[in-house]
Amino acid sequence: MAKLDAPQIVTSRVGLDDGHTLARYLATGGYESLRRALSMSPAAVAEEVDAASLLGRGGAGFPAGRKWSMLKKDPVTYLVVNGDESEPATFKDRLLMERDPHQLVEGVIISAWALQVTAAFIFVRGEFGLGLERVLTAVNDAYAHGALGLDIFGSGFSLDVVVHPGAGAYICGDETALLETLEGKRGFPRIKPPFYPAAIGLYGQPTVVNNVETLSNIPWIVLNGGRAFAALGKGRSTGTRLFALSGRVRRPGVYEIEMVHNTFRDLIFDPALGGGTTDDVAIKAVIPGGASSPWFGPDLLDVPLGQDEVAEHGSMLGSGSVIVIGANDCAVRAAWRLTRFFQRESCGQCTPCREGAGWLERILRRLETGGGRREDIDLLLDVCDNIAPGLGWPPQQTTICPLGPSIPSPITSAIALCKDEFFAHVEHGGCTDG
Amino acid sequence: MSHFLPGFRLRAEGIVALYPHARSATLPLCHLAQEQDGYLSANAMVEIAELTETTPAEVRGTASFFDLFHLEPVGTYVVGVCTNIACLLAGGLELLAHAERSLGVAVGETTAEGTFTLEECECLGDCDVAPCVQVNCRFVRTTTPDAFDSLIDQLRTGAIPEIPRFGLLSRVRRSVGLAVPTEVIATERARVAAEATSNDRAAG
Structure with missing residues (x-):
């Protein structure tokens, strides 16, 4: 049974036609949290966020409070919001930016106060035309309302926020690639060390990079207390989380539900959530956390939607996007298309990723279109092993950023779950699904 | 001779002023050039280089990385x-x-x-x-x-109102420049840091 009694922490306004406007935001308690935060010390605000045990909602799931505490003391520091949502089948941050941009902006201002940063930048994915317009409008309105600029609400705290448009590159979701882009360069992830922008980030200054959903949680946490947030969920996975559900389900969409107390089966089948599969088709596989995550077979549908719970079963909750692949869908074609995505989006710095993705894509394409050979299955695994030696999870790192070692996920998953389909493609000279 | 038309040149300078370093304006300025011309021309990149204190090659290097920048004319x-x-x-x-x-x-x-x-x-x-x-x-x-x-x-x-012509990424523009002078930020942040330190001492 799905547990659906948790509060709507970040989606309380997404169903409203005018949830994006300042008037509606103020009428529904907007900017009260900022007033509260400004009456507290920055350290006290940070403590609430730490008490909430809020895990980053971008994909890596790093605790936000810890990230904040790592920010090196320096006269010049920055906060950068990662709104470059591009992980395949992830569409929750877009929803938040389009439907409740003030909530994000308020979260940014509160965080800037807690962190005492010099300035904040909101990086919005270029393809999100409406999202960009809504966030820009919200920032303009926040200045006019006195929530941004000089002496915010008479508190003696001043801040500028700049909205920065991206231009279409998945890799800019990697925080160091995002910072390079914000500096006006190609989106190349930075070589580590330094491991954390909190030490050396934008323009070499200490920088916190947080995801849109992460920061959208902050106003509620400050108003209701970090403990109230931590009381939801279980273990390390506290609070609610947005799950973007797509693929073979009756009711695809974004659902905010409590972590851990719900399972993949709840999300897919509950009438208030996914409502079951399309035409009641059997499930072949579920991609539990975005294109980079290893797939689950139908035997793992009862795994709880929690960070550690999914990790224990060899995958990751990642960006919170759940994709349902039906019994009649071709696993080879799905693996091929995801591999082509990685091949197109590889920044090209590291050989295993740049070359490996291309080889894998060509092998999968020939399997799908009729030129496949029996030995191709072993060849695929061999190339995957060169990119992420051992093919374990989490993958071994051979590259600057995690994109490369993510490439094997769909391929090894599809082979593990549907090996017969690969051999059938060889025998029948390609895909027989049409 | 500026490639950006007078109104666009003014906006370009306003965009550069939003960032601590001019080069950060590269992506927004490439979008602005596409808004004016419908694509990112070589002449625009020369002027963007001047505005961002880089070289045309660096602007091209950055722009060519991104799917949304078209270095050749595209459709409306x-x-x-x-x-x-x-x-x-x-x-x-x-x-x-x-x-x-x-x-x-x-x-x-x-x-x-x-x-x-x-x-x-x-x-x-x-x-x-x-x-x-x-x-x-x-x-x-x-x-x-x-x-x-x-x-x-x-x-x-005919046009559909919700869909702007190619290049016009946002119909909303920033309404204000930076509102807070650098020295005000520095003073405020130093004051809060000093308060935190003295509180720590009092507590510790």
């Missing part, structure tokens, strides 16, 4: 069909094939009269309305061949 409407995983399952490849037949061009090409450019996109983040189609970075939510064709017919015969 850039139509993107997604074929990534959620759209693939919903028939994205089939819709893309239909779009090619319907527009009479292959992926990457522009129709003869210069109205439409067709692209195959990676996930655009509208996966609950799959397969996803965007025109000039706006979701149009035409998931069937018929709906796609009627949208194209509409665009052929």
Whole structure:
């Protein structure tokens, strides 16, 4: 049974036609949290966020409070919001930016106060035309309302926020690639060390990079207390989380539900959530956390939607996007298309990723279109092993950023779950699904 | 002689002023050039280099990394069909094939009269309305061949208010420059830091 009694922490306004406007935001308690935060010390605000045990909602799931505490003391520091949502089948941050941009902006201002940063930048994915317009409008309105600029609400705290448009590159979701882009360069992830922008980030200054959903949680946490947030969920996975559900389900969409107390089966089948599969088709596989995550077979549908719970079963909750692949869908074609995505989006710095993705894509394409050979299955695994030696999870790192070692996920998953389909493609000279 | 028209040049300078380092304005300025010209021309990149204190090669190097910057002229409407995983399952490849037949061009090409450019996109983040189609970075939510064709017919015969011409990424502009002088920030932050330290001492 799905547990659906948790509060709507970040989606309380997404169903409203005018949830994006300042008037509606103020009428529904907007900017009260900022007033509260400004009456507290920055350290006290940070403590609430730490008490909430809020895990980053971008994909890596790093605790936000810890990230904040790592920010090196320096006269010049920055906060950068990662709104470059591009992980395949992830569409929750877009929803938040389009439907409740003030909530994000308020979260940014509160965080800037807690962190005492010099300035904040909101990086919005270029393809999100409406999202960009809504966030820009919200920032303009926040200045006019006195929530941004000089002496915010008479508190003696001043801040500028700049909205920065991206231009279409998945890799800019990697925080160091995002910072390079914000500096006006190609989106190349930075070589580590330094491991954390909190030490050396934008323009070499200490920088916190947080995801849109992460920061959208902050106003509620400050108003209701970090403990109230931590009381939801279980273990390390506290609070609610947005799950973007797509693929073979009756009711695809974004659902905010409590972590851990719900399972993949709840999300897919509950009438208030996914409502079951399309035409009641059997499930072949579920991609539990975005294109980079290893797939689950139908035997793992009862795994709880929690960070550690999914990790224990060899995958990751990642960006919170759940994709349902039906019994009649071709696993080879799905693996091929995801591999082509990685091949197109590889920044090209590291050989295993740049070359490996291309080889894998060509092998999968020939399997799908009729030129496949029996030995191709072993060849695929061999190339995957060169990119992420051992093919374990989490993958071994051979590259600057995690994109490369993510490439094997769909391929090894599809082979593990549907090996017969690969051999059938060889025998029948390609895909027989049409 | 400025490549940016006077109004655009003024906006360009306003954008540069928003950042601690001029080079950060590279992406916004490339978008601005596309808004003026409909694509990112070599002359625009020369002026962007001047504005961002870089070289035209560096601007080109950055711009060529990104899908949204077109270094050659494109149609008034850039139509993107997604074929990534959620759209693939919903028939994205089939819709893309239909779009090619319907527009009479292959992926990457522009129709003869210069109205439409067709692209195959990676996930655009509208996966609950799959397969996803965007025109000039706006979701149009035409998931069937018929709906796609009627949208194209509409665009052929006249504009649709929700869809700006290609290059105009945001119809909303920032209404203010930076409101806080650098020295005010420095003073405020130093004061709060000093208070925190003295509180620590009092507590410790």
